[in-house]
Amino acid sequence: xxxxxxxxxxxxxxxxxxxxxxxxxxxxxxxxxxxxxxxxxxxxxxxxxxxxxxxxxxxxxxxxxxxxxxxxxxxxxxxxxxxxxxxxxxxxxxxxxxxxxxxxxxxxxxxxxxxxxxxxxxxxxxxxxxxxxxxxxxxxxxxxxxxxxxxxxxxxxxxxxxxxxxxxxxxxxxxxxxxxxxxxxxxxxxxxxxxxxxxxxxxxxxxxxxxxxxxxxxxxxxxxxxxxxxxxxxxxxxxxxxxxxxxxxxxxxxxxxxxxxxxxxxxxxxxxxxxxxxxxxxxxxxxxxxxxxxxxxxxxxxxxxxxxxxxxxxxxxxxxxxxxxxxxxxxxx
Amino acid sequence: xxxxxxxxxxxxxxxxxxxxxxxxxxxxxxxxxxxxxxxxxxxxxxxxxxxxxxxxxxxxxxxxxxxxxxxxxxxxxxxxxxxxxxxxxxxxxxxxxxxxxxxxxxxxxxxxxxxxxxxxxxxxxxxxxxxxxxxxxxxxxxxxxxxxxxxxxxxxxxxxxxxxxxxxxxxxxxxxxxxxxxxxxxxxxxxxxxxxxxxxxxxxxxxxxxxxxxxxxxxxxxxxxxxxxxxxxxxxxxxxxxxxxxxxxxxxxxxxxxxxxxxxxxxxxxxxxxxxxxxxxxx
Numbered sequence: 001x002x003x004x005x006x007x008x009x010x011x012x013x014x015x016x017x018x019x020x021x022x023x024x025x026x027x028x029x030x031x032x033x034x035x036x037x038x039x040x041x042x043x044x045x046x047x048x049x050x051x052x053x054x055x056x057x058x059x060x061x062x063x064x065x066x067x068x069x070x071x072x073x074x075x076x077x078x079x080x081x082x083x084x085x086x087x088x089x090x091x092x093x094x095x096x097x098x099x100x101x102x103x104x105x106x107x108x109x110x111x112x113x114x115x116x117x118x119x120x121x122x123x124x125x126x127x128x129x130x131x132x133x134x135x136x137x138x139x140x141x142x143x144x145x146x147x148x149x150x151x152x153x154x155x156x157x158x159x160x161x162x163x164x165x166x167x168x169x170x171x172x173x174x175x176x177x178x179x180x181x182x183x184x185x186x187x188x189x190x191x192x193x194x195x196x197x198x199x200x201x202x203x204x205x206x207x208x209x210x211x212x213x214x215x216x217x218x219x220x221x222x223x224x225x226x227x228x229x230x231x232x233x234x235x236x237x238x239x240x241x242x243x244x245x246x247x248x249x250x251x252x253x254x255x256x257x258x259x260x261x262x263x264x265x266x267x268x269x270x271x272x273x274x275x276x277x278x279x280x281x282x283x284x285x286x287x288x289x290x291x292x293x294x295x296x297x298x299x300x301x302x303x304x305x306x307x308x309x310x311x312x313x314x315x316x317x318x319x320x321x322x323x324x325x326x327x328x329x330x331x332x333x
Numbered sequence: 334x335x336x337x338x339x340x341x342x343x344x345x346x347x348x349x350x351x352x353x354x355x356x357x358x359x360x361x362x363x364x365x366x367x368x369x370x371x372x373x374x375x376x377x378x379x380x381x382x383x384x385x386x387x388x389x390x391x392x393x394x395x396x397x398x399x400x401x402x403x404x405x406x407x408x409x410x411x412x413x414x415x416x417x418x419x420x421x422x423x424x425x426x427x428x429x430x431x432x433x434x435x436x437x438x439x440x441x442x443x444x445x446x447x448x449x450x451x452x453x454x455x456x457x458x459x460x461x462x463x464x465x466x467x468x469x470x471x472x473x474x475x476x477x478x479x480x481x482x483x484x485x486x487x488x489x490x491x492x493x494x495x496x497x498x499x500x501x502x503x504x505x506x507x508x509x510x511x512x513x514x515x516x517x518x519x520x521x522x523x524x525x526x527x528x529x530x531x532x533x534x535x536x537x538x539x540x541x542x543x544x545x546x547x548x549x550x551x552x553x554x555x556x557x558x559x560x561x562x563x564x565x566x567x568x569x570x571x572x573x574x575x576x577x578x579x580x581x582x583x584x585x586x587x588x589x590x591x592x593x594x595x596x597x598x599x600x601x602x603x604x605x606x607x608x609x610x611x612x613x614x615x616x
Contacts, residue, residue: 049549310542
């Protein structure tokens with residue numbers, strides 16, 4: 001089968017899955033909602049509870065889930081190729097720990113600040129992720145020209161530990177309510193409450209995905225190693241830098257929108273590779289679409305399993321993702 | 334298996350015996366350390382304030398606590414500082430069993446306390462009075478508390494009880510991380526006494542994370558937000574609640590904010606909270 005054909009088939013298949021999830025998810029929830037009434041334009045919006053539940057509660061949540069899932073899954077694929085390490089996740093390079101520290105500081109120290117309708121927490125969390133990325137990148141550049149993936153990996157792991165220590169330090173001075181909010185933030189949450197946070201994250205995600213679209217061929221070569229890639233005529237440093245920054249921005253924006261939701265960035269890429277093979281020209285779009293479908297589905301589960309209580313979506317992704325991933329490992333072995 | 338169970342039971346019995354024995358032996362306590370703000374307030378209310386030598390790091394009321402030593406709190410009690418104050422009674426929270434064991438080893442009695450419902454506040458006050466030999470004073474303070482709550486109940490009896498959501502946590506400037514009172518605990522009881530019908534009365538928990546869908550579905554007629562400090566608000570941004578246009582409380586402008594730590598400390602000032610809630614619910 002030609003590559004083009006494989007790309008089209010996988011994009012169509014996973015695209016249908018993602019579309020299906022995004023269309024069905026807003027119809028499911030703890031409250032029975034009449035879709036006909038929700039979409040009935042004759043009733044004023046302020047009087048239409050069904051429409052409010054559909055458009056104010058469920059649709060932003062579903063869209064946020066799709067964006068965050070797609071971004072984390074794609075960032076996972078890119079970082080696994082860049083670091084040539086199958087265990088890499090979007091959170092390996094310290095982005096999420098930096099984001100978490102930013103969010104903690106916003107929750108603990110600072111009162112109400114923000115730009116427009118955005119609260120300070122997502123802004124601080126994105127700023128924190130940029131700090132972490134900057135430090136890790138700087139360290140990886142110091143030793144030699146180009147980008148050392150070994151240093152990148154070790155610096156990322158160390159930054160994760162260092163930021164975790166800072167988070168504990170900050171949390172120690174928090175009162176109970178702040179600590180609770182902070183811990184809850186770390187579990188991940190997609191109940192974004194309006195379209196504003198989504199619109200704010202959208203330009204960043206769009207920029208990251210524009211770079212992702214250009215990356216797959218370079219990723220295939222990078223996965224072979226820097227030397228092999230150079231002999232095939234690509235600018236390795238440039239490709240590494242683009243991969244690193246686009247994956248970091250995607251992760252930072254996703255975390256600022258939904259919190260550090262785990263397991264998507266590792267389970268989805270591997271699952272997709274098992275189905276479509278290792279060629280990044282197929283894997284990257286397929287994982288992006290499947291990531292969206294996966295997180296939207298997990299969020300439906302989080303909303304309905306213990307209704308009216310809503311479980312943190314990060315707990316669901318870990319509960320589903322962990323065992324499923326182990327099963328895949330065993331099956332493959 | 335059987336031996337283990339027997340051992341556990343024996344240990345529990347022994348622990349219970351030490352506790353009661355300790356509390357009785359120390360009667361009347363002269364130097365008290367309180368790690369629970371609600372009990373600190375009770376101690377001052379029953380006239381044992383002068384005996385309080387140490388308080389938790391979260392105590393703010395009454396103003397006299399400013400001059401007392403701070404000895405940590407629920408998760409970080411400072412045993413050394415507690416011992417240095419030479420207390421004969423330490424008020425601990427029910428989950429601080431490690432601290433309790435350490436105090437018992439040092440021969441210091443503990444008064445074990447747990448947050449419960451509104452009706453448990455006067456019960457705890459009377460129990461405290463017994464433990465420190467101030468029974469008449471404790472009974473008087475407890476009766477005053479009960480009478481104040483009863484007066485509110487009488488005043489709102491027969492009035493229509495609006496469906497109310499009592500919010501005690503929300504991320505500023507957004508509708509994220511909204512925590513509201515569930516169907517148990519002192520906040521639910523206070524709302525009930527003040528003549529409100531909790532929209533989450535059916536949830537058998539103290540707190541509910543209220544998703545936007547849940548708020549829209551339950552359609553509260555009144556939303557009351559409790560803020561423990563004035564700092565955390567929405568600034569001058571428009572109220573995020575306005576997005577939920579179909580909620581009756583939003584349409585009728587019945588969204589109220591009550592500020593002050595008396596709302597969330599289940600001590601004697603919980604009667605103030607009941608009165609404040611009643612003023613908002615039945616103006």
